[in-house]
Amino acid sequence: MHILGIRPELILYFYMAGCIAVLIYNIGYIFWDRRKGKRLEKQSLDMVDKILMQIQKITEDGPLTEEGMSVLKRNLRKLERLRAFEYSLEEVKGRVSAEEYACYLTGLRGVFLDLAFYYSRRDLIEKAYFASLIKKFGIDRGHASYDGLMDFLVTLVIGPDVYARENALGALYSIGNQEAVLAAWEKMEDNGILHSVKLLADGLLGFCGDRHELAKLLFAHRAKFSGQLNLPVMQFIRFSDGGFQEEFLELLKKENEEKELRLEAVRYFRRYPYEPAREMLFNFLRYQEYIDWEYAAMAALALSSYPGIDTQECLKQGLSASNWYVRFNCAQSLIYGLKVPQLRLYDVYNGHDRYAREILKYVSELQEIEDQQIDLEEIHV
Amino acid sequence: MFDFVKTFYSVVGVFFVLYLMGYSTFLMASVILGALELYRDHKKRRYHNEIEHEYYVPVSIVVPAYNEEITVVDTVKSLLMMDYRLYEIVVVDDGSKDRTTQVLLDAFHLKKVSRPINRKIRCKREINVYEGKINHISVTLVRKENGGKADALNMGINASRYPYFICMDADSVLQRDSLKNIVKPVLEDDSVVAVGGLVRIANCAVLKEGELVDYHMPWNPIVGMQILEYDRSFMASRILLDKFNGNLIISGAFGLFQKSAVSDVGGYDSTTMGEDMELVVKLHAFCRINQLPYSIKYAPDAICWSQCPSTIRDLKKQRRRWYLGLFQSLKKHRKMFFSPEFGVVGSVSYLYYLLYELLSPFIELFGIITMVLAYVVNLINVPFMIMFFVIYALYGAVLTITAFFSRIYTQNIKLSFTDVVKSIYLCLAESVFFRFIQAFTRMTAFIGYQKKKNVWGQIKRQKMNMGEEK
Numbered sequence: 001m002h003i004l005g006i007r008p009e010l011i012l013y014f015y016m017a018g019c020i021a022v023l024i025y026n027i028g029y030i031f032w033d034r035r036k037g038k039r040l041e042k043q044s045l046d047m048v049d050k051i052l053m054q055i056q057k058i059t060e061d062g063p064l065t066e067e068g069m070s071v072l073k074r075n076l077r078k079l080e081r082l083r084a085f086e087y088s089l090e091e092v093k094g095r096v097s098a099e100e101y102a103c104y105l106t107g108l109r110g111v112f113l114d115l116a117f118y119y120s121r122r123d124l125i126e127k128a129y130f131a132s133l134i135k136k137f138g139i140d141r142g143h144a145s146y147d148g149l150m151d152f153l154v155t156l157v158i159g160p161d162v163y164a165r166e167n168a169l170g171a172l173y174s175i176g177n178q179e180a181v182l183a184a185w186e187k188m189e190d191n192g193i194l195h196s197v198k199l200l201a202d203g204l205l206g207f208c209g210d211r212h213e214l215a216k217l218l219f220a221h222r223a224k225f226s227g228q229l230n231l232p233v234m235q236f237i238r239f240s241d242g243g244f245q246e247e248f249l250e251l252l253k254k255e256n257e258e259k260e261l262r263l264e265a266v267r268y269f270r271r272y273p274y275e276p277a278r279e280m281l282f283n284f285l286r287y288q289e290y291i292d293w294e295y296a297a298m299a300a301l302a303l304s305s306y307p308g309i310d311t312q313e314c315l316k317q318g319l320s321a322s323n324w325y326v327r328f329n330c331a332q333s334l335i336y337g338l339k340v341p342q343l344r345l346y347d348v349y350n351g352h353d354r355y356a357r358e359i360l361k362y363v364s365e366l367q368e369i370e371d372q373q374i375d376l377e378e379i380h381v
Numbered sequence: 382m383f384d385f386v387k388t389f390y391s392v393v394g395v396f397f398v399l400y401l402m403g404y405s406t407f408l409m410a411s412v413i414l415g416a417l418e419l420y421r422d423h424k425k426r427r428y429h430n431e432i433e434h435e436y437y438v439p440v441s442i443v444v445p446a447y448n449e450e451i452t453v454v455d456t457v458k459s460l461l462m463m464d465y466r467l468y469e470i471v472v473v474d475d476g477s478k479d480r481t482t483q484v485l486l487d488a489f490h491l492k493k494v495s496r497p498i499n500r501k502i503r504c505k506r507e508i509n510v511y512e513g514k515i516n517h518i519s520v521t522l523v524r525k526e527n528g529g530k531a532d533a534l535n536m537g538i539n540a541s542r543y544p545y546f547i548c549m550d551a552d553s554v555l556q557r558d559s560l561k562n563i564v565k566p567v568l569e570d571d572s573v574v575a576v577g578g579l580v581r582i583a584n585c586a587v588l589k590e591g592e593l594v595d596y597h598m599p600w601n602p603i604v605g606m607q608i609l610e611y612d613r614s615f616m617a618s619r620i621l622l623d624k625f626n627g628n629l630i631i632s633g634a635f636g637l638f639q640k641s642a643v644s645d646v647g648g649y650d651s652t653t654m655g656e657d658m659e660l661v662v663k664l665h666a667f668c669r670i671n672q673l674p675y676s677i678k679y680a681p682d683a684i685c686w687s688q689c690p691s692t693i694r695d696l697k698k699q700r701r702r703w704y705l706g707l708f709q710s711l712k713k714h715r716k717m718f719f720s721p722e723f724g725v726v727g728s729v730s731y732l733y734y735l736l737y738e739l740l741s742p743f744i745e746l747f748g749i750i751t752m753v754l755a756y757v758v759n760l761i762n763v764p765f766m767i768m769f770f771v772i773y774a775l776y777g778a779v780l781t782i783t784a785f786f787s788r789i790y791t792q793n794i795k796l797s798f799t800d801v802v803k804s805i806y807l808c809l810a811e812s813v814f815f816r817f818i819q820a821f822t823r824m825t826a827f828i829g830y831q832k833k834k835n836v837w838g839q840i841k842r843q844k845m846n847m848g849e850e851k
Contacts, residue, residue, distance in 0.1 A: 008398045008401065008402060008769070009768070009769060011402060011405070012772050012773060012776050013772070015405055015406075015409045015776060015780075016772075016775065016776045016779050018409060018413060019409065019412060019413075019779045019780050019783045020779060020783075022412065022413055022416045022783050022787070023779070023782065023786060025416075026416065026783070026786045026787055027786065029420070079428075083428075125421075125424055125425055125428050125430050126428065128428065128429070128430045129428035129429055129430065132428075132429040132430075161430075162432075162569045162570070163425065163430040163431060163432065164430070167429065167430070194570075194571065196567075196568050196570070196571055197571065198438065198568060199432070199568055202434065202435075324497070324499035325499070328499075355497065358495060358497045359497060361495050362494060362495055362496045365492070365494045365495065365496075365512075366494070366512070368492070369492055369494070369512050369513060369514055370514060372492075372514075373513075373514035373515065373516075373517065374490060374515050375515070375516060
């Protein structure tokens with residue numbers, strides 16, 4: 001049957017053939033994958049012996065010769081060999097001393113420098129894999145100057161793939177070179193790369209060099225970066241360094257600064273109390289009706305680190321806020337943070353504000369629940 | 382007169398060929414793209430192309446429950462074993478008539494608290510709030526006045542603490558690693574407002590502590606056909622639509638949402654029967670109208686095991702609800718259709734759901750009537766028609782089995798020889814019979830629509846197979 005010059009059944013046959021091809025591919029892949037798994041296992045076992053011999057040779061005669069290295073360089077250009085090498089190194093780690101293992105890994109730097117050239121021309125999945133190995137084995141760790149490996153990693157950072165970028169950043173943090181991390185940040189800014197703030201902040205915490213110096217360097221260059229790149233730096237500082245109080249207070253005072261950055265500064269002052277910040281935190285709570293509620297909610301939590309009668313009074317006032325989170329955080333700071341006894345909260349419990357009473361009562365009940373928490377094993381269903 | 386009839390049949394013929402070709406092409410493209418995408422994901426996992434991150438985003442799991450005394454305790458217990466760092470569980474008992482609240486209180490020793498609910502989204506009043514802490518995980522139970530599933534979900538959102546929430550059904554079990562996997566798209570892209578997980582049918586699976594320990598194709602053909610249908614739908618079309626941010630559905634059985642975005646659109650709509658689809662369409666509309674950068678993703682490795690109806694009666698009830706939900710959402714957001722503001726969502730996605738989901742029963746009915754009439758006036762080539770139907774059914778079966786096997790190998794599920802034979806037979810059966818059950822249910826869906834549009838769709842519950850010794 002012909003309609004519009006098309007024979008519909010032929011199209012269906014064609015589509016069916018396409019599906020059958022995918023089906024055959026799937027089934028073929030299952031068998032090929034099984035075979036590959038066995039081959040990988042055999043290759044890994046072979047490599048373990050070779051690596052152990054190399055380690056012994058290094059212990060006895062010093063670093064590997066160029067000849068020994070070149071065999072490895074050639075072999076590891078193949079992706080599956082590199083994978084087998086990864087597994088063998090994991091096995092070897094358990095069989096030799098930590099010093100011998102570290103010494104062997106140091107010797108691998110030259111091999112990886114050479115391989116970076118080859119892997120930089122592969123597809124993104126392979127590039128990302130190579131970067132993950134640099135991180136995993138701490139290749140180039142502590143290397144002060146900028147080298148080919150760092151160049152490879154920084155190029156990956158500005159690529160389109162989030163996994164490749166994350167692996168590359170992880171490798172840069174593992175190397176512990178501050179300048180290389182700054183270079184990556186600058187490249188991301190220049191190329192408008194948007195990477196998750198959370199991943200960036202948590203990634204920085206894995207930096208293997210001097211964290212304080214890195215924090216100083218990135219914060220000093222903050223004028224160059226957008227909020228998207230400054231926020232993770234500030235979060236990193238909050239989790240690792242108490243020496244930025246003055247700078248953060250400066251930032252907090254600037255009303256035209258990005259909201260997220262100022263909120264981050266408030267969080268910082270909860271973790272690292274700073275007397276000059278106290279008044280500012282009070283004001284966020286006192287004038288909460290005129291500003292975004294997030295400032296008041298954050299300030300209420302931060303005030304738990306600033307004990308004093310004035311803080312208690314300010315928090316009690318905050319219990320009457322119209323925003324639920326502000327009220328809840330004030331109650332938490334009073335009961336959990338400052339551990340204000342019930343007697344001191346008498347005026348609130350007997351006051352006219354029902355919302356303030358309710359939230360205080362609820363937070364004190366939460367304390368009881370916290371004290372009576374149970375293990376899953378205790379539950380018999 | 383006869384010329385007019387001939388012309389009419391020519392036009393009808395052209396329409397049906399184009400209609401079927403459009404559908405076949407969409408399915409073909411979906412299955413092939415889905416298979417390639419799953420292969421690529423498999424390769425990525427093998428070569429450490431994934432985000433292995435310890436400090437995950439805090440998540441609230443909202444479990445709406447209505448008369449769920451049989452399954453709810455197992456569900457909460459399995460949720461307490463998730464491989465995830467920071468989350469809470471919020472169960473909302475929507476005024477159940479059975480012992481849903483009592484079984485939860487007995488099992489988890491929850492304490493009554495005087496919690497004031499932060500009511501950002503409208504919902505019916507709470508009756509009591511209970512809380513407890515188990516394994517450092519906060520468990521909240523809100524017992525409220527009956528208001529329907531959407532209303533219960535809205536209460537759950539109001540009672541949740543964290544910036545992202547997961548909605549799930551009380552008769553479902555999340556796989557142990559599912560929270561990690563559903564959160565990954567959020568870590569990859571800050572503009573993600575919702576992520577859909579993969580729903581698989583639990584009737585044929587044995588799960589122990591949130592991990593799959595045994596999987597067999599069932600003997601019940603109703604269940605078996607749904608397994609294949611789910612695999613085709615979740616593997617294929619959702620992956621294809623995901624490629625251009627065009628998914629209009631995130632299953633109510635398992636989805637992750639950004640709380641602030643959901644609050645901005647007013648939460649779940651308790652006046653529709655398909656609250657899950659309605660929410661996603663609303664998010665698309667809100668973000669597009671306000672020109673906000675957003676994406677709605679699908680995470681095929683975030684798995685939720687859910688019970689499916691095992692009788693035709695229950696199946697018809699469920700499909701009727703889905704179909705009416707689809708009708709209500711498409712009707713409500715009809716302005717999206719081919720509006721330049723909505724881009725591909727308003728054209729490709731809307732058109733697909735309109736033509737091949739909403740209107741399909743009527744188009745099929747029209748097809749049957751014209752065929753009968755054509756036979757009467759001797760204008761049909763009967764052998765060709767039969768051959769065409771056979772080819773089409775065969776094509777449907779091949780397509781389904783391709784999707785099924787793609788899923789099996791990428792998730793390392795082992796199947797016995799009997800399972801393989803069963804699945805081939807079920808693929809054929811699904812292609813021939815299931816389609817008709819579906820079409821009939823859809824055609825009759827509007828009967829009693831006004832009367833039943835806001836009631837919980839209940840199907841017969843059974844205890845989940847959690848691998849316990851018998």
